Amino acid sequence: MRSITVLAFLVVLPGIVLAHASEQGFVLLLPTDIYIAAGAASVALTVLLLALLPDWVAERLFRPLRTVPVRKLPLRHLASCLSAVFLGFLIWRGLTGPHDPLANPLPLFIWTVWWIALVALQGLLGNHWRWTNPWTGPAALLGRLAETRAPLRYPRVLGYGPGIASFLGFACFLLADLAPADPTRLAGFVGFYWLFTLAGLSLFGPTWMVRAEGITIVMRVYSRMALIGRRNGRLAFGLPGWQVLTRPTPRLGLALLVVILLATGSFDGLNETFWWLGLLGINPLEFPGRSAVVSQNLTGLFVANITLITAFTTCLWLGERIAGTHRPLSHAFCLFAPSILPIALGYHIAHYLPGAMVDGQYVLKFLTDPLASGADLLGLGQFYVTTGFFNTPGTAKLIWLTQAGAVVAGHVIAILLAHALALRGAISTRRALLGQAPLAAFMVAYTFFGLWLLASPRGL
Template sequence: MLLLPTDLYITGGVLAVLATVLLLVVLPPGPARAVFRPLPLLRFSPWPRPRLPLRLLTSAGSAGVLGLALWAGRAGPRDPLANPLPLLVWTLFWIGLVTAQGVLGNHWRWTSPWVAPAAGLRWLLGRAPLRYPRRLGHLPALAGFLGFAAILLADIAPSDPARLAGYAGVYAAITLAGTAAFGTAWLVRGEALTVLMRAYARIALVARDRGRLAIGLPGWRVLRGPQMPLSLALFCVVLLGTGSFDGLNETFWWFARIGINPLEFPGRSAVIGSSLGGLALANVALVAIFAATLRLGLWLARADMTTGAAFRLFAPSLLPIALGYHLAHYLTAALVEAQYALAVLNDPLARGANLLGLGRFYVTTGFFNEQGSVRAIFLTQAGAVVLGHVLAILLAHALALRALGSPRRAVLSQAPLALFMIAYTLFGLWLLASPRGL
């Protein structure tokens, strides 16, 4: 990255976001709303409902894969890059499936490993004995996601197969216990991964719409759906705060703040406290700043809306930024770890198997040594960050138009939030270009 003119790329990205803000100031409300109008693709024909829904079969397959991976975490090789479990959790799910959910559509409906076990529990136990407390909202899912993030960012060995098998096994047990107690309501409101995936599905390109398969600009389903509850809105903001800190805590700047020389890194055990504290501080600060910009915008527009209502309304507009950060941050890891995942599929237990006929598989990182490929990688990362902010600004403006009616009031209400997003664009591009440790 140091050989690239990153200062020029950062300037260009910030100017692109600024130009979007200025365009919305003069754009009539009609085009601002029309840009999120989806295009119908296919109409679904009514089919006889099968006795065993297809999604139960696909979910059972996912549950089976998870069970085998948990066994491999204990019985397989100790090398995280040769064991299926770390590659399943951190590469296939956290990088691949999360990105696909936010970009393409709600595949989690079919790939979730919890749907089939939940149906089995319902068949065995009958109706759930407890009613899920509505006052809890999505707070259990938020706590679960923060726990997931804490393991990712602060655990001394998050990719150790046996250690990860323990975490994943405990999480699976909690999920099944919650489902047995509260039914599918636990999956919808209390299970962190399902809530995460359902949130990102709101900004996917493709989804069902009035009996058709439709495609539209990311965020079109947000405008079609109801306003989300406050706990889910908080979850959306925490997604962005966690993703931002995930990049920040690897920079030389952060190491300077916690008094560690990144060139003599003492190990993850030395930064557990600072990582957990930084994760909490980043999310609290983002929630406070986001709420403050909304409050200021409502005051400028003289809008008769509470800060809580505005928080619920505009929180989904941060999802494109969070997904853009996710893609940008993990792109380089995906390019390398996807090769290891292919090698593991060829020889799952590292015992000389050749299931895919690949023979001896060699992983390459040569594309990090050529300026042309490094430039392409950085521009892809920067493009994901900038595009996420542009989509967020467009979506926030369309939401403001729907809520406030008047274009002038919508622009005034969005002015502080737009400035915040411009500053966040600069922050995100600076993260990409910053020297990193670890």
């Protein structure tokens, strides 16, 4: 009886609980319906303004500012080799280091530094992948040592098919694998993929990288969104997406991958929501683990891609019929697919921002003491990882508004870019505006969907 009395007293005794809630707890208390409506209204207003403003406005908005001349630096392969060496170190640590994904550098650098930060920087600033790519340097070194060129010619009939397949394989691993952050499991996946890609590059030459290697293709298409680029031998700056207008219309396979990129990113957020788990008949507050949703997530990823490709194609078909043009639907698909890139990049940044804010601290913790020897290379002192910014309404609101701003900005730029592309491919301005109407409606609706995803409660 004494023990029961003491236990009951401890239960009712108030005290400090050392725990934290996810960012969605406060986001759900914010007036997200107002923010979502305002974001969608901003995109709709952009469409209206484009219909009223002169034709040259969209074109001039994407006109870059050229600055100093730039030359190709001969150190690209050296940087690639150093990147490969560092990747080898990460794989070794994945096999021999701590089993905790937040203490082992391999999951931290693959999912936080590379997939979140480097992909975002590729789309925001410029094409760093030509330097950080871990394959081109080692392949060039192997070719020089063997004094031979690639023995095989890449089959043109394959097109971008292998690249699409490899990216979807990566997406399946990310969304449906039982433990994608497990260091040992991730080390095997990364090591195998690196060797497989190096073999393909050695056998088929550079064409393998631009057609069959999904990660490089994604990086290349995202680089078209960057603020910084090269134009006629000079360093140039411009509105995100200006490089899309300086490149030729992509081929059908590459255009298809752009749409798949958006569909995959959207499902990456959808599969965590209460709505999706409820659809599967799973109590989101008692989530049984990833093993219970492997087949469902694979099916959902496939359905999400088919649905978005169908919806996008349908809007283009309606636009072509309304405008009265007679060009093939595949031509319109290739022409307008790059306009989806700002939406995909904006949602990538918004979706992964909370994770980057938390896991980025673990990356800093590793960098300041990479060998767990008590060193403090970055001068951070006694560094503790915190999630306190999720527990305060002010910072939670700032995070949500930043996420919502990234989504809305991506859609606004997409509308502007689609308008500029429509004027490029249309016979007259009137036909361009008429043909763009269904695509504009699609983007406004997707703004609602993207902001709803950010505000929805999570079950994982």
